[in-house]
Amino acid sequence: MENVVGKPVPRVEDARLLMGQGKYIDDIGTPPNTAHIAIVRSAYPHASIQSIQIEKALEVPGVKGIITGKDVVQYLNPFSVGVSAPVKYYPIAVDKVRYVGEPVAVVIAKNRYIAEDAAELVKVKYETLEAIVDIEKSMEDDAPLLHENVGSNIANHRSFHYGDAHSAFKNADRIIKHTFNFPKYSATPVETYGIIAQYESSSDQYTINANFHGPFVIQAVMAGALKIPSNRLRIIVPKDIGGSYGIKAGTFPYMVLCAIASRIAGCPVKWIEDRQEHLSASSSGTDRVTYIEAAVQEDGKVLGLKMKMIDNVGAYIRAPEPACLYRTHANTTGAYDIPNLMVDGYIVMTNKLPTGLIRGYGGQELYFPLERIMQMIAHELQLDPADVIRRNLIKTEKFPYHTASGGIYDSGDYEKGFELALATGKYTEFREKQEKARKEGKIFGVGLACIVEPSGSNMGYITIALTPEERAASLPKSGCAEAATISMDPMGNVNVRISTTPSGQGHETVAAQIVADVLQIPREQINVVAELDTATSAWSIASGSYSSRFASLGSSAVYYAAHKVKEKILKIAAHHLQTKEDDLVIESAIIRSKSDPSKKYSMKRAAGSAHWNPLSLPDGMQPGIYETYYYTATIAEPPDENDLINSSITYGFVADMVTVEIDPETAEVKILDYFTIHDAGKLLNPLIVDGQIYGGLVHGLGGALYEELAYDDKGQFLTGSFMDYLCPTAPEIPNITIKHIETPSPVTPLGAKGLGEGNTMSAPVAIANAVSDALTPYNIMIDSLPLSPTKIWQLLQSSKVKTT
Amino acid sequence: MGTHSIKLTINGKHYVEEVESRILLSDFIRENCGLTGTHVGCEHGVCGACTVIVNGTAVRSCLMFAVQTDGEEIQTVEGLSQDGELTPLQQNFKECHGLQCGFCTPGILMSAQDYLAKNPEPSTQELKEMLSGHLCRCTGYDGILKAIQKTVDENKQLALTEGS
Numbered sequence: 008m009e010n011v012v013g014k015p016v017p018r019v020e021d022a023r024l025l026m027g028q029g030k031y032i033d034d035i036g037t038p039p040n041t042a043h044i045a046i047v048r049s050a051y052p053h054a055s056i057q058s059i060q061i062e063k064a065l066e067v068p069g070v071k072g073i074i075t076g077k078d079v080v081q082y083l084n085p086f087s088v089g090v091s092a093p094v095k096y097y098p099i100a101v102d103k104v105r106y107v108g109e110p111v112a113v114v115i116a117k118n119r120y121i122a123e124d125a126a127e128l129v130k131v132k133y134e135t136l137e138a139i140v141d142i143e144k145s146m147e148d149d150a151p152l153l154h155e156n157v158g159s160n161i162a163n164h165r166s167f168h169y170g171d172a173h174s175a176f177k178n179a180d181r182i183i184k185h186t187f188n189f190p191k192y193s194a195t196p197v198e199t200y201g202i203i204a205q206y207e208s209s210s211d212q213y214t215i216n217a218n219f220h221g222p223f224v225i226q227a228v229m230a231g232a233l234k235i236p237s238n239r240l241r242i243i244v245p246k247d248i249g250g251s252y253g254i255k256a257g258t259f260p261y262m263v264l265c266a267i268a269s270r271i272a273g274c275p276v277k278w279i280e281d282r283q284e285h286l287s288a289s290s291s292g293t294d295r296v297t298y299i300e301a302a303v304q305e306d307g308k309v310l311g312l313k314m315k316m317i318d319n320v321g322a323y324i325r326a327p328e329p330a331c332l333y334r335t336h337a338n339t340t341g342a343y344d345i346p347n348l349m350v351d352g353y354i355v356m357t358n359k360l361p362t363g364l365i366r367g368y369g370g371q372e373l374y375f376p377l378e379r380i381m382q383m384i385a386h387e388l389q390l391d392p393a394d395v396i397r398r399n400l401i402k403t404e405k406f407p408y409h410t411a412s413g414g415i416y417d418s419g420d421y422e423k424g425f426e427l428a429l430a431t432g433k434y435t436e437f438r439e440k441q442e443k444a445r446k447e448g449k450i451f452g453v454g455l456a457c458i459v460e461p462s463g464s465n466m467g468y469i470t471i472a473l474t475p476e477e478r479a480a481s482l483p484k485s486g487c488a489e490a491a492t493i494s495m496d497p498m499g500n501v502n503v504r505i506s507t508t509p510s511g512q513g514h515e516t517v518a519a520q521i522v523a524d525v526l527q528i529p530r531e532q533i534n535v536v537a538e539l540d541t542a543t544s545a546w547s548i549a550s551g552s553y554s555s556r557f558a559s560l561g562s563s564a565v566y567y568a569a570h571k572v573k574e575k576i577l578k579i580a581a582h583h584l585q586t587k588e589d590d591l592v593i594e595s596a597i598i599r600s601k602s603d604p605s606k607k608y609s610m611k612r613a614a615g616s617a618h619w620n621p622l623s624l625p626d627g628m629q630p631g632i633y634e635t636y637y638y639t640a641t642i643a644e645p646p647d648e649n650d651l652i653n654s655s656i657t658y659g660f661v662a663d664m665v666t667v668e669i670d671p672e673t674a675e676v677k678i679l680d681y682f683t684i685h686d687a688g689k690l691l692n693p694l695i696v697d698g699q700i701y702g703g704l705v706h707g708l709g710g711a712l713y714e715e716l717a718y719d720d721k722g723q724f725l726t727g728s729f730m731d732y733l734c735p736t737a738p739e740i741p742n743i744t745i746k747h748i749e750t751p752s753p754v755t756p757l758g759a760k761g762l763g764e765g766n767t768m769s770a771p772v773a774i775a776n777a778v779s780d781a782l783t784p785y786n787i788m789i790d791s792l793p794l795s796p797t798k799i800w801q802l803l804q805s806s807k808v809k810t811t
Numbered sequence: 812m813g814t815h816s817i818k819l820t821i822n823g824k825h826y827v828e829e830v831e832s833r834i835l836l837s838d839f840i841r842e843n844c845g846l847t848g849t850h851v852g853c854e855h856g857v858c859g860a861c862t863v864i865v866n867g868t869a870v871r872s873c874l875m876f877a878v879q880t881d882g883e884e885i886q887t888v889e890g891l892s893q894d895g896e897l898t899p900l901q902q903n904f905k906e907c908h909g910l911q912c913g914f915c916t917p918g919i920l921m922s923a924q925d926y927l928a929k930n931p932e933p934s935t936q937e938l939k940e941m942l943s944g945h946l947c948r949c950t951g952y953d954g955i956l957k958a959i960q961k962t963v964d965e966n967k968q969l970a971l972t973e974g975s
Contacts, residue, residue, distance in 0.1 A: 021905040024913030025897060027848015027888035031914065034847035120833065197852040197860050197946055198914045249850065249914030250948050282853040511912030511949045698908045701951030729857035729946070737942035737952040 008527050008595045011520045012757065015694035018516040019535065020247075029247040032201035032218040033279050041203065042071050044268060044278040045122035047112040047129045048288060049104035052140070052358035052722025053151065054133035056103060059112055064128035069117035072272045073129065076101035076111070079267050086232050086260070088324050089469050090163040090354065091477060094154055096323040096361075098232075098260035098267075104133070105153050105322035106358050107724040108288030110264065115272045119279070138358040138722030142296045142319045145355045153322060153356050162324040163354040163472055167650050169411040170347035172302075175311025179302035183384050187376040188791040189771075191294035191319070192714040194365050194706065195734060196510070198249020199280035200258045200289060204265035212239045213266045218248045219258040220508035221551015224466070226541055228326050232263050240266075244539040248510035252706065253364030253553060255510065256327070257290025283727045290363035291716050293331040294319045297376040302347075303384050307395040311347030312340060314376070318354050321361035328362060329354045333471050334369040334554070335461060337414025337654040341377050342421050342457040343399040348411040354472075358722040364553055366706050370458065370768030378456045378772040379790070382779065392455055392776070393429060400425060400457065407753070413651030415642055416459065416658040417760075418750045424684045425457055425662045431746055432664035432682040445784065450669040451679075452781025456662070456773035460687070462555035462761020463487050463656030465643035466548065475648045483645035487656055488547035488637050489556065491564040493522060493572050495632040497618035499596075499611030501528065503535045503568075506546040507561035512763065513695040514557050518565045520692060521757070525569035526576075527593040528610065545635045555761025558691060559657045559752070560638060566756050568636035575632055579616055580608040582625040640754055657752045657760035659687040663773040669781050674800035676712060676778055678741035683766055686748045689758035693747075699763030700745050707770025709735045712793050782806075817881040821846065822890030830877045837861040839877035840887060848888040848917050852946070859945035862918035863887050869925035888917035891924065900924060900962045909958035911949030919945050923959050931966060938963075 023029055061073040076099045085095040099110040112129050116122035137151040144150055145160040153160055176182060203216040213233060219225075219242065230237040242262075248255065261278065269276045280289065298315040320328045332352045340348055381399070385392040400421045401408050408416040429435075434453065441451040467484045492504040503522055507514050515535040523530035539546060549560075577588045580598040584591070584606045591598050598613065600606035614632055616623050621630035646652040666679040683704065690696045713733040717725040726732040751758030771792055778799070779789040785806040791798075814829045821844060828843050840849050840863065852860035854873045861872040864886040891898050897905065900923060910916040919942070926933070926941045933941070938959055942952060 017905050018908070020913070021910060022897065024910055024916055025888075025901040025904055025920070026892050026895075027846070027917050029848070029913050031847075031850070033841075033851075120831070194948065195946075196912070196914070196948055197858050198850065198912070199852070247914075248912060249852075250912040252948065279851075282855065282858075511910075513911070694908045698911055698950055698954055701953040702911065702949045703951075705951035706948065728855055729853050730855070734946050734948065736944075736946065737939040737956065738936075740939075740952050743951070743953070 010524045011530055012524050012691055013689065015692060016516065016520065017694065018513045019519055020513060020515050030245055031198055031247045031249050032216060032245050035216060035245055037203055037277055038205065038275045041275040041277050042115045042117065042272055043119040043122050044265065044276050045114045045119065045126040046110045046284065047114065047126050047131065049100065049107060049109045049111055051104055051133055051135055052107050052138035053136040054104050055136060056100060056111065057132040057134055060130040061112065064114060064125040067121060067125040067128065069121035070114065070125045071117065071274065072115045074113045074268060074271050078271060082234065082267050082270065084232050084234055086325055087228055089326060090324060090329060090472055092157050092162045094157055094162060094324050096325050098264035106360050107722065108284065108360060109322065113264065113268050115268055115276055140357045140359055140718050140720060140722050142294065142317050142355055142357065145357045153358065160356050161353060162320065162356055163329050165352050165472060165474065167350040167412065172311045172313060172347040172349040175347035176302040179310050180305045181303050182300055183303055183380060183387055184300035185380060185383060185790060187297045187299065187379060189295045189372045189375050190792050191291055191359065191716045192710050193286065193291045193716055194252035194254045195285065195732065196250030196252060196254060199282060199285045200255065200261055201279045202262055202265045203275060203277045204262065204269045205275040206266060206270035211235060212241065214241045215262050215266060216243045216245065217258055217262050218255055219244060219262060220248060220251055220255055220510055222256065222327060222553055223546055223550040224548045225259050225326055229259055229263050233266060241540065241542045244508050246538045251510040252366040253368060254290050256553060257363040282729065286716065286727050286732055287724050288360060291360050292365040293362040293372060295372040299376040299380050301380050301384060305388060307384055307388055307390050307398045309343060309345050309399050312345055313349040315351040319357050319359065320354055321359040322356060323361045324354060324356060325361050325363065327364065327469060329472050330469050331362065331369045331372065333468055334464060334654060335373045336412055336468060336471055336652055337410055338459045338461050338658060339373065339412050340410055341374060342401060342459050342660060344401045344405065345399065346411050359718055360716065366703060367764045367767035370764060371707065371710060371771050374456065374458050374768050375772045375775065379775060382776045393434060396425060396455060396457055413653055414658065415653045417752045417754045418688065419660045419686055420748060420750050421457065421660050424660050424686050424748055427746060427748065428662035428664045428682055428684045431684065431744060432680065434664060437666055450671060450781045452667050452777040454665045454773045454775065454777025454780060456769045456776060458661050458765065458769045460659040460661055460762065460765035460768065461655030462659065463559035463640065464554035464556065465654050465656065467643065467645040468652050468654035471646050471650060471652050475650065478646065485643055485645045486549065486639040487556065487560055487643045488549050488639040489560040489564045490545035490547055490550065490635060490637045491568040492545050492633065492635040493568045495572065495614040497615055499614040501526065501533045503533060503565065504544060505535065505537055505561060505565065506539050506544050506550040507557045508539050508552045509537055510552060512557060512699065513692065514561060517562060517691050517695065521562060521565045522569045525566065525573055528596050547637060554655065555764050558759040558761045559755050562691060562757055562759060563755050564636050564638040567638055568634050571634035571636055572632060575634065576610060576613045578625055578628065579613045584608055642754060657688065657754055659685065659760045659762055659765060661685055661765035661769050663769045665773045665777045667774065667777040667781055669778065669799060674796040674803055676794055676799065678774065680742050682744045684746050684748065685762060685765060686750050687762035688752040688760035689749055690747065691757065691759050696762060697745055700766060701743065703763050704743060704766035704770055705735050705740060707767040710792065711771040711774035715793050815878045817878055819880050819883050819885060821885045822887060832876065832878050834877045835873055836875040836877050836880060837872035840872060846887050846889050850914050850917060857946065859922065860915050860918040862921045864921055864925050869922045888920055891920060899965060903958040903961045907954045907958040907961060909950065909954040915945055915947045919955060927962065933963060935960065
């Protein structure tokens, strides 16, 4: 039987999704007495709650109850947070509101229409307070304060020094620096949040169905907030999730809110978020200000970097934040060999929607200043940007490469990848074309970006937010464990249970491919179950779908679990055939002896023996075939006393070249061509791989050109519909060319690395570099996003050089 | 709230239901009729996930009331394939990886089905413009365009073969 790992086989998920038989959260059945929820939300960014009048709303026929923060708080602890600042975050406002959209009251009614009718009759009296949304102003002493008990809007601050940055900056020919602003944007899956929650008083247990996909460390956070033992919070994730891109990790405050609503109302409750709620009050990416300084030699070699990064986590810091700042800590110096590094990291809270995971998480915020400064270095030294990148890329012979901040880049050939990008995009020819176009009054530009794509997060990295002394006071965290269970039923058919909560990434397909290869059975015969149930699945604190961890970790758990099954099957066969296990080979579901081909035994019979005739098994062997494997990579150690941390397991590489033309009349940026080269180790399914890359790239394109969760300077939210929050649609997509090189990872058994987030990290800066390059004759320097026609137009108008 | 009695056909099956005048067609299809293949993504007519075919025209079921479809004939995604066999369009979505999470897919299938019935030989640009009424955040639209283009090409080939 031909192996299928590495082949572009179509997906097993597709048939049900194409026929309307997907089972998303809003499609699964509810108990007969389920009530529906509508949430009354704050219209103000910052205000104290004076009173909430619910009497009129309670009179609406069909209303079962209305609850406010004061009713809820008695059942809850604040959510625990990953920093030492005593921020009290509840899923509903208690005394004051801190962002537009924050829940204030919950209406529980017979159906959603009635709940919404009644929600309109709830009258909340506020006393407005001055709001703050500007990152740097929020740090000033006289800034409006969000959390009085914290005493400052700064939730966390840490400084790091690796190598000898002082000498690097002293010995440099030049210091090149700039300040960059990365915007707040989102991911907007087409399916919004959805929850069914049920409280059972007899066992004091909450059961919650939700399209929440982890990380499952948040299960413990939720149980802590609900004041119950963690095994009294059962979370069931449906097999189909309608997209997430990280955003649905933020579902958890609403899971807790619905859980309490069910308890108070005395019936199961269901809540499906609407689009305005999703945009204003679900979760989002993190906006960041970065002050970056590079110590450089005249030849473009970077000797050291200083970065002051200030992340705005919105009104409350909530798990897994401040991870946006630290997920990329090991790869802060990107694809470059820069041994000297200083990082000054701040987390601030302002009157905006709280943040969380989003595709690329931390990568786009990191690479925007890093890759922009590389281009600035070239500009200031009058070098070709491609040469500056070449001078600094990590050399192929240096792998595995140890980064300044503790990362271990497992494998790669960055020089080959980058040269392939330039050759594919015909870089030199484009430069000639650009020169000619400029003479004709056209505005052409080319942008480059080289980035390292981390995948499979180390559970220990978030503790870098604490000082070594603070960390020493609690138990260390490490690893990146993921589990899979494979069973064979009495008829020899295979079920695979995974805990990686996919939301469209095709985990069922790839798991079936892996098991098919290991057990040598057709993948069509393998049933993969992706529902996760914290009461019955094998899962770990790290489980879930984030940090592109399936290809590196989930697949490894499946691979080793399949090997456990294979081992048992071979033991049974060897026992019956009176031979040794290493004499046996599986071919098309038949086990044969290599030394005596007449000796054979079917897989079906081996499995059957384990169920029907356990007394025939080798001595001491357990009946049945049901094997679970928990996998972790051993290189995921806790941070050490010098704050060195290998924050991810595998590190892929992406080299982008993008060409743009800007219309001088409308200031619209048109992408002419986008070339992207990926090295994600061994590819498990190239069809799915390219699908992930297209999706990630277009999300990055949205971040570069269209998407922003915009607030005015008083904190009012401006982008509450898809008419205001612009997502890329089909006509906006440029020509995209994807190429791969495959440098296998030595860390994972299949040689695979995670992917799918790389271009979300690289595209915003690659496009910004192209636009900046295009506008060089006008002395325009891009340092913020998105690059809307309005923004470019204003820059062109204020430019001193005429646009003729 | 007053109710109305409506009679309509969905995927060839007759439905007689009492509905409030304010019930959206999308909610009616999902909740009253149990056809959960039609998805709701924005409820303001932008994302296109809820698209169904009413009397031969693709419409957003979140922008219509159920009462407006009294006497009408509706097709939803559940009505595309017959006896578990995918239609050529559905099959091409599978082969070209035109879906990932699959949430936007039913709406896109319904729009494409309606569009191709009326425009058998569209250009790529026309297909992109047709698709601009749908949001997909997984695929970057590449697999979707390839799947629809492949269907167009196959239909053309079929027409040639039948004509010769």
